[in-house]
Amino acid sequence: MNLGGFSYENGELFVEALSVSKIADAVPTPFYCYSASSIRNAYNLLRQKLASSRTSICFAVKANSNISVLRLLSELGSGMDIVSGGELERALAAGVEPSKIVFSGVGKTRAEISRALEVGIHQINVESPAELDAISDTARSLGRRAPIVFRVNPDVDARTHAKISTGKKGDKFGIAIDEIPGLYAKAVTSPELDVAGLAVHIGSQLLDLAPYRAAYERLASLTTKLRSHGHQVRRLDLGGGLGISYHFGAGPDLTEYAKIIEETFADLNCELTVEPGRWLVGPAGILVSEVLYVKNTGNMATAIVDAAMNDLMRPSLYGAVHPVLPARNVNKDASSAYQLVGPVCETSDVFGTYDALPELRSGDRVAFGCAGAYGASMASTYNSRDLVAEVLIDGDHFRIIRRRQTIGDLLALEAATPWQALRSCSDAKTAM
Ligand code: LLP
Numbered sequence: 374m375n376l377g378g379f380s381y382e383n384g385e386l387f388v389e390a391l392s393v394s395k396i397a398d399a400v401p402t403p404f405y406c407y408s409a410s411s412i413r414n415a416y417n418l419l420r421q422k423l424a425s426s427r428t429s430i431c432f433a434v435k436a437n438s439n440i441s442v443l444r445l446l447s448e449l450g451s452g453m454d455i456v457s458g459g460e461l462e463r464a465l466a467a468g469v470e471p472s473k474i475v476f477s478g479v480g481k482t483r484a485e486i487s488r489a490l491e492v493g494i495h496q497i498n499v500e501s502p503a504e505l506d507a508i509s510d511t512a513r514s515l516g517r518r519a520p521i522v523f524r525v526n527p528d529v530d531a532r533t534h535a536k537i538s539t540g541k542k543g544d545k546f547g548i549a550i551d552e553i554p555g556l557y558a559k560a561v562t563s564p565e566l567d568v569a570g571l572a573v574h575i576g577s578q579l580l581d582l583a584p585y586r587a588a589y590e591r592l593a594s595l596t597t598k599l600r601s602h603g604h605q606v607r608r609l610d611l612g613g614g615l616g617i618s619y620h621f622g623a624g625p626d627l628t629e630y631a632k633i634i635e636e637t638f639a640d641l642n643c644e645l646t647v648e649p650g651r652w653l654v655g656p657a658g659i660l661v662s663e664v665l666y667v668k669n670t671g672n673m674a675t676a677i678v679d680a681a682m683n684d685l686m687r688p689s690l691y692g693a694v695h696p697v698l699p700a701r702n703v704n705k706d707a708s709s710a711y712q713l714v715g716p717v718c719e720t721s722d723v724f725g726t727y728d729a730l731p732e733l734r735s736g737d738r739v740a741f742g743c744a745g746a747y748g749a750s751m752a753s754t755y756n757s758r759d760l761v762a763e764v765l766i767d768g769d770h771f772r773i774i775r776r777r778q779t780i781g782d783l784l785a786l787e788a789a790t791p792w793q794a795l796r797s798c799s800d801a802k803t804a805m
Contacts, residue, residue, distance in 0.1 A: 376621055376698070377656045378408025378766075379742070384703035386740060390769040393661055393700040397738050400762055400773065402663040403680035405749045406740075407437075407774075409445055409767035411657035416449045419649065422631040426638065428645040431475050433613045434460040436650025436746040437658070439763050441774035443467035446653065452495070454613070454648035458485040465492065475610060475646065477524070477574070479546055480504075486511045490519055498524045498572045498610065500547060502556060512565040519565060522610055523553055524572040527591040531576030531584045531614065534691050540575025540588055547573070550595060557599055568604070570643060571595060574612025577651060582629055585614075589637040596641055609638065613648035617655045619743050620696055624652070651746040658745020659698065660685050660761075664737045665716065673726070674711050676733045681715025682722040683755040685741060685748050689721040697727050700738035707731035713739070717756050749775075754783060 378389055386393040388408050396406060420430060431452035434443065438460060443453065444467040452473030453464040464474050471492040479500045481489075486508055489497060499505050499521050512519040526547030531538045539546040548556065553571070560568045575588045589611065596606045611634065617624045638645060662680035669675065687693035697713065710728040724741060733739070752760055759778040764771065 376742070377414075378411035379659065379698065379740075381702065384701055386698050386700045386702070388659070388766045391766055391771055393659075393740055394738060396764060396766075396771065397661055397663070397700065399771075400764055401777065402661055402738065403678075403684055404661055404762040404764055404777070405658055405744065406661055406764045406766060407439075407442065407654070407658045407745055409657075409765055412442065412445055412654055412745075413449060415653045415657065416446060416451060419627065419653065420450070422627045423634070423647065426631065426635040426645060428611070428631075428634055428647055431473070431610075431646055431648045432653055433648050433650030434464060435750055437654045437748075438463050438750045439765075439774055440467040441765050441772070442654065443469065445765075447473075451653075452646070454650075458482070458488055461485070461489060461492070461494075471495065475648065477572070477648070481507075483507055483511055486519075487515060490515055490517045494520070496520050496522055496569060496608070496610070498522055500524050502548070502552070505556065505560060509563055509565055517565070518567050520567045520569055521560065522568075522570045522572045522608055523548055523556060523560075524574070524610075525550055525553060525592060525595060527573055527575065527588040529575050529584050529588040529591070531579050532581050533576045533578050533614075533616070536691055537577040538575070539577075540573065540584075550591060553595060554599060554602060557604055558602065561604060570606045570608035570610070571599075572610035572612065574610075574648065575614060577614050578616040579614045580616040580618075580625055582625055582633060585630065586633050586637070589633060593637050593641060596643065606641075606643065608644045608646070609641070610646045610648065613650050613652075615649050615652040617651055617743060617746075619694060621656075621742070653746075655743050655746035658748060659740040659742050660695075660744040660748055661700070661738060661740045664733050664735055664739065666735055667711075667733055670712070674709070676711045676713050676739075677716060678713055678724070678739060679716065680724075680741070680761075681717040681756070681758065682719060683717060683753045683758050684715075684761055685724075685744055686751045686753070687747060688724050689719070690751075694725045695741040695743055697724070697730065698740045698742050699731055699733075700740060702731050704731045709733070717758070754778070757783065759783070 431454040456478035713724040762777040763775040
């Protein structure tokens with residue numbers, strides 16, 4: 374079993390050169406912990422596979438938006454794919470050149486478009502005719518030229534979880550293929566628009582590569598068609614979506630993925646970009662948690678841990694199962710079955726049922742694996758639980774890259790209303 378940057382030595386779980394137990398002695402659980410080498414290795418492997426098609430990489434910031442993670446990837450040469458003004462500010466704060474940032478997303482506000490144009494963003498992916506108008510207006514009023522590509526909805530089934538499929542007719546993303554030629558022809562006549570090409574993104578957690586081939590072939594034939602109408606199509610954004618194995622098995626075949634890109638686009642002579650998120654950072658992160666209590670629910674032993682659905686939403690939102698790695702596991706033949714649940718007051722706050730665990734007791738630590746993508750970035754403060762700390766490990770270096778939020782941070786956002794301050798509760802009720 375290949376655990377990436379994680380390994381067991383004498384029954385102790387290590388992240389690179391540091392033991393999870395030691396880290397947890399210094400950082401209160403729950404916390405996210407990332408392996409820098411895993412991210413580096415993943416990026417370098419993907420870059421190497423894509424080298425012959427000269428495809429560049431823009432990391433999808435939504436997968437893990439901690440600025441230290443963004444800086445790590447940026448220093449390796451990665452650009453960024455963002456979907457909000459907040460992600461733009463994060464990428465800039467991480468030192469990413471605006472000329473390496475691509476702005477995707479189905480509903481960009483005028484304020485976001487304006488900021489993106491002001492900083493000199495590389496590309497805005499247009500998702501609807503109405504958004505095209507907003508981009509034109511904003512560019513005109515700023516006296517700037519907006520570099521755009523059109524996001525195509527290729528009507529291809531990505532064969533992934535329904536909640537993360539984005540390229541089928543009826544999904545809210547992109548523009549139907551037949552609408553593109555008309556829009557393209559209109560856009561190229563607008564001096565405030567620099568129409569660079571096309572984009573596609575059919576979904577996330579793709580384990581089957583056939584849908585990529587189908588979508589890319591549609592993109593390639595649309596490119597040829599637009600060129601036959603006399604248009605320039607110099608840039609193609611091929612989206613993200615590469616899946617990972619959530620049980621430390623082999624993921625999709627990267628060589629095959631690179632081959633599909635090469636075979637489909639070799640003759641078109643376009644600048645090519647991909648936007649992976651999960652594949653680069655998913656396996657590189659764990660969520661470390663402590664067992665609070667163990668109890669019996671029906672005939673199932675249930676361990677209540679201090680991490681919950683607000684820290685890692687994927688199990689309750691998609692039924693995803695993250696592998697559990699005990700921080701200390703001296704018993705190689707461990708075979709106890711537990712349901713692992715969080716303390717949040719929702720029946721869906723369940724991580725899953727695991728049947729090969731050592732016996733768990735209060736105070737034991739467990740890590741949920743493959744949590745580097747869509748873990749911390751999707752966390753919420755539901756039940757007034759703090760956003761947890763994030764830690765980055767690089768060899769034997771250890772750094773808290775986000776401190777844990779405090780209830781003080783949360784309460785500071787709220788303001789008492791003057792009338793509540795002046796009246797008692799019963800006065801307020803009478804006033805209603
Ligand atoms: N590009 C665009 C336009 C996207 O919408 C996404 C993801 C990506 C790239 C990166 O996709 P990736 O390579 O990470 O699959 N919260 C879900 C995943 C949502 C993905 C949304 N879009 C999850 O936890 O599985």
